[in-house]
Amino acid sequence: MQLSDQREIRAAPATVWAAILDPAMLQAAIPGCETVTGSPAEGFEAVVVQKVGPVKARFTGVVTISDVVEGQSLTISGEGKGGPAGFAKGGARVTLSPCDAGTLLSYEVEASVGGKLAQLGSRIIDGFAKKMADEFFERFQQAVEGPAEEEPPTPETSADAPGSGEPEKKGWFRKLIS
Amino acid sequence: MPKDGGIGASTKRREDVRFLTGKGRYTDDINIRGQAYAWFVRSEVAHGTLNKVDVSAAEAMPGVLKVFTAADFAGVGGIPCGWQVTDRFGKPMQEPKHPVLADGKVRHVGDPIAVVVAETLDQARDAAEAVEIDITELTPVLDMKAALQPDSPKVHEELTSNLCYDWGFVEENKAAVDEAFAKAAHVTTLELINNRLVANPMEPRVAVGDYESHSGNSTLYTTSQNPHVIRLLMGAFVLGIPESKLRVVAPDVGGGFGSKIYHYAEEAFVTFAAKTLGVPVKWTSTRSEAFISDAQGRDHVTKIQLALDGDNNFTALRTETYANMGAYLSTFAPSIPTWLHGTLMAGNYRTPLIYVNVKAVFTNTVPVDAYRGAGRPEATFQLERLVDKAARELGVDPVALRRQNFITPDQFPYQTPVAVVYDTGNYHATMDKLLEISDHAGFEARAAESKARGKLRGFGIAHYIEACGIAPSNLVGQLGARAGLYESATVRVNATGSISVFTGSHSHGQGHETSFAQVVAEMIGVDASQIEIVHGDTSNTPMGMGTYGSRSLAVGGSAIVKATNKIINKAKKIAAHLLEASEADIELKDGKFSVAGTDKSVDWTGVTLAAYVPHNYPLESMEPGLEETAFYDPSNFTYPSGAYGCEVEVDPETGKVQILAFSAADDFGNIVNPMIVEGQVQGGLAQGIGQALLENCVYDENGQLLSGSFMDYAMPRADDLPMFKVDHSCCTPCTHNPLGVKGCGEAGAIGSPPAVVNAVIDALHRAGRTDITHIDMPLTPSRVWAAMNA
Numbered sequence: 001m002q003l004s005d006q007r008e009i010r011a012a013p014a015t016v017w018a019a020i021l022d023p024a025m026l027q028a029a030i031p032g033c034e035t036v037t038g039s040p041a042e043g044f045e046a047v048v049v050q051k052v053g054p055v056k057a058r059f060t061g062v063v064t065i066s067d068v069v070e071g072q073s074l075t076i077s078g079e080g081k082g083g084p085a086g087f088a089k090g091g092a093r094v095t096l097s098p099c100d101a102g103t104l105l106s107y108e109v110e111a112s113v114g115g116k117l118a119q120l121g122s123r124i125i126d127g128f129a130k131k132m133a134d135e136f137f138e139r140f141q142q143a144v145e146g147p148a149e150e151e152p153p154t155p156e157t158s159a160d161a162p163g164s165g166e167p168e169k170k171g172w173f174r175k176l177i178s
Numbered sequence: 179m180p181k182d183g184g185i186g187a188s189t190k191r192r193e194d195v196r197f198l199t200g201k202g203r204y205t206d207d208i209n210i211r212g213q214a215y216a217w218f219v220r221s222e223v224a225h226g227t228l229n230k231v232d233v234s235a236a237e238a239m240p241g242v243l244k245v246f247t248a249a250d251f252a253g254v255g256g257i258p259c260g261w262q263v264t265d266r267f268g269k270p271m272q273e274p275k276h277p278v279l280a281d282g283k284v285r286h287v288g289d290p291i292a293v294v295v296a297e298t299l300d301q302a303r304d305a306a307e308a309v310e311i312d313i314t315e316l317t318p319v320l321d322m323k324a325a326l327q328p329d330s331p332k333v334h335e336e337l338t339s340n341l342c343y344d345w346g347f348v349e350e351n352k353a354a355v356d357e358a359f360a361k362a363a364h365v366t367t368l369e370l371i372n373n374r375l376v377a378n379p380m381e382p383r384v385a386v387g388d389y390e391s392h393s394g395n396s397t398l399y400t401t402s403q404n405p406h407v408i409r410l411l412m413g414a415f416v417l418g419i420p421e422s423k424l425r426v427v428a429p430d431v432g433g434g435f436g437s438k439i440y441h442y443a444e445e446a447f448v449t450f451a452a453k454t455l456g457v458p459v460k461w462t463s464t465r466s467e468a469f470i471s472d473a474q475g476r477d478h479v480t481k482i483q484l485a486l487d488g489d490n491n492f493t494a495l496r497t498e499t500y501a502n503m504g505a506y507l508s509t510f511a512p513s514i515p516t517w518l519h520g521t522l523m524a525g526n527y528r529t530p531l532i533y534v535n536v537k538a539v540f541t542n543t544v545p546v547d548a549y550r551g552a553g554r555p556e557a558t559f560q561l562e563r564l565v566d567k568a569a570r571e572l573g574v575d576p577v578a579l580r581r582q583n584f585i586t587p588d589q590f591p592y593q594t595p596v597a598v599v600y601d602t603g604n605y606h607a608t609m610d611k612l613l614e615i616s617d618h619a620g621f622e623a624r625a626a627e628s629k630a631r632g633k634l635r636g637f638g639i640a641h642y643i644e645a646c647g648i649a650p651s652n653l654v655g656q657l658g659a660r661a662g663l664y665e666s667a668t669v670r671v672n673a674t675g676s677i678s679v680f681t682g683s684h685s686h687g688q689g690h691e692t693s694f695a696q697v698v699a700e701m702i703g704v705d706a707s708q709i710e711i712v713h714g715d716t717s718n719t720p721m722g723m724g725t726y727g728s729r730s731l732a733v734g735g736s737a738i739v740k741a742t743n744k745i746i747n748k749a750k751k752i753a754a755h756l757l758e759a760s761e762a763d764i765e766l767k768d769g770k771f772s773v774a775g776t777d778k779s780v781d782w783t784g785v786t787l788a789a790y791v792p793h794n795y796p797l798e799s800m801e802p803g804l805e806e807t808a809f810y811d812p813s814n815f816t817y818p819s820g821a822y823g824c825e826v827e828v829d830p831e832t833g834k835v836q837i838l839a840f841s842a843a844d845d846f847g848n849i850v851n852p853m854i855v856e857g858q859v860q861g862g863l864a865q866g867i868g869q870a871l872l873e874n875c876v877y878d879e880n881g882q883l884l885s886g887s888f889m890d891y892a893m894p895r896a897d898d899l900p901m902f903k904v905d906h907s908c909c910t911p912c913t914h915n916p917l918g919v920k921g922c923g924e925a926g927a928i929g930s931p932p933a934v935v936n937a938v939i940d941a942l943h944r945a946g947r948t949d950i951t952h953i954d955m956p957l958t959p960s961r962v963w964a965a966m967n968a
Contacts (some may be wrong), residue, residue, distance in 0.1 A: 015238075041965045084303070084306070084307055086222050087222055112880055112882075113882070114222045114223055114880065114882050115222035115287070116466065116564075118878065118882035118883065118886070119289075119466060119469065119470070119882070119883055119884075119885065119886030119887060120466070120885065120887050122891070123889065123890055145760070169241075
C-alpha cells in the first residue's frame with residue numbers, strides 16, 4: 001500500500017532535520033516503540049510492540065536512513081520481524097521545505113506485510129498503515145514542537161501502544177535543543 | 179415401493195452413526211506412546227534466495243529433539259509428479275525439482291524451510307521462533323502472462339522458463355478449426371477467469387509417522403484419499419522403502435475434495451523423521467497452514483470462441499487457456515488442465531471441430547491441483563457461458579440453441595472430436611426434466627413479481643457433461659499417467675456367513691461403507707448388516723488407486739461385483755455338491771441356493787460353513803474357503819450429464835445476488851443409494867455456488883495470501899443457499915461397467931457455476947443492461963454493482 005500526506009511543523013527546518021536523525025526522537029515518534037539504539041550512519045535497531053487485527057507481536061527490526069539530501073530529504077526504511085506473526089516493512093520518503101509556520105514536512109509512505117500478518121490481517125492493513133504513519137508524524141510533530149498550548153493532547157495514541165502518550169515526554173526534545 | 183436394502187434403497191449411512199456421535203477415528207485421534215511433535219517453519223515470502231538457516235539456538239531449546247532442514251534430506255528423493263504431459267511440439271513438460279524442504283530457494287508463502295521436532299507441540303512451536311532464517315527476497319512471479327515474458331524472473335532456475343508446457347489438442351485439427359472460423363456466419367468470443375479456490379475440507383491434514391526398529395517397518399497414518407498411492411509414491415520415489423516394509427493408513431478422513439489425493443512433503447517428513455529419531459512423529463496442520471500448504475484449485479485464464487453457421491449450428495470451437503500450476507507440480511497437476519479439461523470441450527454438443535490450447539505456468543503461489551471436478555468445471559464453465567453468450571448475441575433462446583446442437587439419443591456411442599467416446603446419454607431428456615422441475619414455464623410471472631418489488635430476477639441454464647470413472651489404464655498410460663487406474667477388491671466370506679469386503683477405494687465422506695454393502699447384499703441376497711466394508715489400510719486391503727473423479731462406485735464397485743461373482747460361482751459349486759445336483763441347476767435367490775424345479779435347497783450359511791468346515795466337500799476338485807479377489811480396469815470413462823437451472827434475484831441497489839431456486843436434473847445411470855446421491859449433488863451444488871458467488875483465493879502483489887483465513891475466504895453457508903430440487907430419474911445406464919453406474923460426486927460443482935452466472939447475466943439483460951455480457955466469479959455484490967454502474 002502507498003499513501004502520502006504533509007503537515008506543517010512550527011520549527012525551523014534545521015531543527016526538524018536534527019530531530020529526524022535522533023534515535024531518541026524516533027523512539028518517541030514510532031507508535032509502540034520500546035527501544036531504539038544506533039546511529040543514522042550505522043542504522044538503528046528498534047523494538048516495537050503492535051497489534052494488527054487479531055495479531056499482536058513484538059517486532060524487532062532495523063531502521064535505516066538512506067537517500068540523504070542534507071537538510072532537505074531522506075528515506076526512513078524499517079523492516080521488523082515479528083516471529084510467528086510474520087513481518088512488516090515500510091519506508092517513508094520525507095521532504096522538508098521552509099514555510100510560513102516553520103517547516104512543511106511531506107511524506108510518501110510505502111508499507112507491506114507478510115506471513116500471518118498478511119494472512120490474517122490483510123483486510124485492515126491499509127487502514128492500519130495509514131494510522132501508523134499519521135501517528136508517527138503526529139507524534140514527531142508534537143515532540144518537536146512541544147505540547148500544543150491551545151490544543152488538548154491527541155487521545156488516540158495510547159491504547160495499544162506502550163511507550164506512547166505519556167505527557168511528560170512531550171516537548172523534551174525542544175527543551176533539549178533549545 | 180422403495181426397497182429397504184440392496185441396490186436402489188435409500189439406506190441410511192451406517193458410518194454416520196460414529197461421525198454424528200463423535201466416535202469417528204480420524205488421523206488426529208491417533209496418538210502413539212512416546213510420540214514427538216513436528217512444527218513446520220514456513221516461508222513468509224513468496225520468492226527468495228535462502229541464504230542461511232541457523233537451527234543452533236532452536237536445537238538448544240527445551241524438549242527439542244532435532245531441527246531438520248534441507249541438508250537432512252540430501253540423500254532423499256523429491257516429491258514426485260504422477261503425470262507427464264507432452265506438449266504440442268512432442269516434447270515432455272518441464273518438470274522442476276520439488277524437495278521435501280526448501281533447498282536454496284523458497285518459492286511460495288508456506289514453502290516449508292525447516293521442521294522442529296520436540297517432545298511437546300508447545301516446545302516445538304516455541305523453538306520454531308528461534309530458527310534463524312536469512313532470505314534475500316526476489317521479485318515474485320505472479321501474473322501468468324507476465325511470467326511467460328522473456329524478462330520474467332524464473333520460479334525454477336533449472337528450467338528454461340516459467341512455462342511447464344504448451345499443450346495443443348487436437349493439434350492436427352488446428353488448421354481446420356481456424357478455417358471453420360474464417361467461414362463462420364457468427365463468432366462468439368468470451369474471455370474469463372476461473373477463480374482460484376481453496377479446498378478447505380472440514381478436517382485439516384494430519385500425518386503421524388511410526389518406525390519399528392525391531393521389524394524395520396514404517397507406518398504412516400495420514401489424511402489421504404488414496405493410501406496405496408501414497409505408499410507407492412513415498413516409498414518408491416521419496417524415501418526408498420519397499421511396499422512390504424511400509425504401511426499407510428488413512429482412517430476416517432473428514433473430506434478431501436481432491437486436496438488429499440496428493441503426496442505431500444509433511445507425509446514424507448514424519449515417516450523419515452520417525453526413523454531418524456526413533457520415536458513416532460506427529461504433525462497436525464493448523465487451519466492457517468492449510469491455506470498455504472494444501473494444493474489449491476482452478477485458476478484458469480481463458481479466451482474461448484465459438485463459430486456458428488447461418489442456421490446457428492456450432493461449427494467449431496477454440497480456446498486458449500493459461501493454467502496456474504503454482505510453485506511446484508503437485509501429484510496430478512499437469513493432467514487437470516489437459517486431459518481432464520480438453521477432452522470435455524465438446525460438452526453435450528455436436529461441434530465437429532475443436533482446438534484447445536493450454537499453457538501451464540509456474541508462479542510463486544501454492545501449488546494447484548485437482549479440486550472437486552478437476553478440469554471439468556473449468557471446461558463446463560467456459561463452454562456453457564459461451565453458448566449462453568452466443569444465444570444472446572443471436573437473439574435466440576439459450577435452451578433452444580443448446581437443444582439444436584445437442585448430440586441426439588440415436589447418436590450414441592458418440593465419438594467427439596476431442597478423443598473421448600460418450601457411451602450413452604439423453605440430453606434432451608435431462609433438459610426436459612429440468613424445465614419441468616424448475617417450473618420454467620412460470621418464470622415470467624415470478625419475474626414480474628420481482629420487478630414489482632424493484633428486484634431483477636433471472637433464470638440461468640447450464641448443461642454439463644463430465645468424464646468420470648477414470649480410467650482405462652492403457653489409455654491413461656498413453657496420455658502420460660505414471661500409474662494404472664484400476665481398482666481391486668477382496669471379498670472374504672467368513673465361516674458363519676458374514677462377509678468382509680476389502681476395497682482399495684477409500685471413503686472420506688462418500689458413504690462407501692453403506693453403498694458398497696448394498697451392492698453385495700443385492701447380489702447374494704443377504705442382509706446388508708452381514709457385510710462389513712474394510713478400507714483405508716494398505717496392510718489389509720488390496721491395491722487401490724484412490725477415490726477421486728467420481729470413480730469409486732464405477733471402478734471400485736465394479737471390482738467388488740467381479741469378486742462377488744467369483745464368490746457366487748464357487749458357492750454354487752459347493753451348494754451343488756451339498757445338494758447332490760448339477761451346478762448348472764443351482765439358483766441363488768434371497769441368500770438361498772436351490773435346485774431348479776425342486777424344493778431342495780441350502781441356505782447361505784450352510785454353504786459358507788461347508789467352505790470352512792469341509793467335512794462334506796469336494797476337496798479333490800476345489801479348495802476350501804470362500805475368499806476371492808478381483809481387479810477391474812474400465813474399458814472407458816463414464817459420462818454423467820445433466821441440466822441445471824438457477825433462478826436469482828439481483829438487488830439493483832447493492833448488487834447482491836440471492837439464489838431463489840436451484841434445480842438439478844442429472845443422469846447418473848443406475849443408482850445404488852438415491853439418498854447418498856442426493857447428498858453428493860447437494861454438497862457439489864453448495865461448492866459450485868460457493869465458487870460462483872463467494873469464494874476467491876487472492877494473492878497480493880508480493881505473493882502474500884490475502885484470503886488466508888475464514889475471515890477473508892468466504893465459504894458458502896446455509897443461508898447463502900436455497901432448498902435444492904434434485905432429480906435423477908433420467909437414466910441411461912453406463913454400457914460398460916457391470917452396475918451401469920456413472921458417478922455423481924462432482925456433478926454439482928461442475929454444473930452449477932455457469933448456471934449461476936448465466937442467471938445473473940439474464941437478470942441484468944432483462945433489466946435492459948445488455949451491455950453486460952460477463953462478470954468474473956465470484957459475483958460478489960461489489961462486482962455486480964460495479965458492472966451495473968460502470
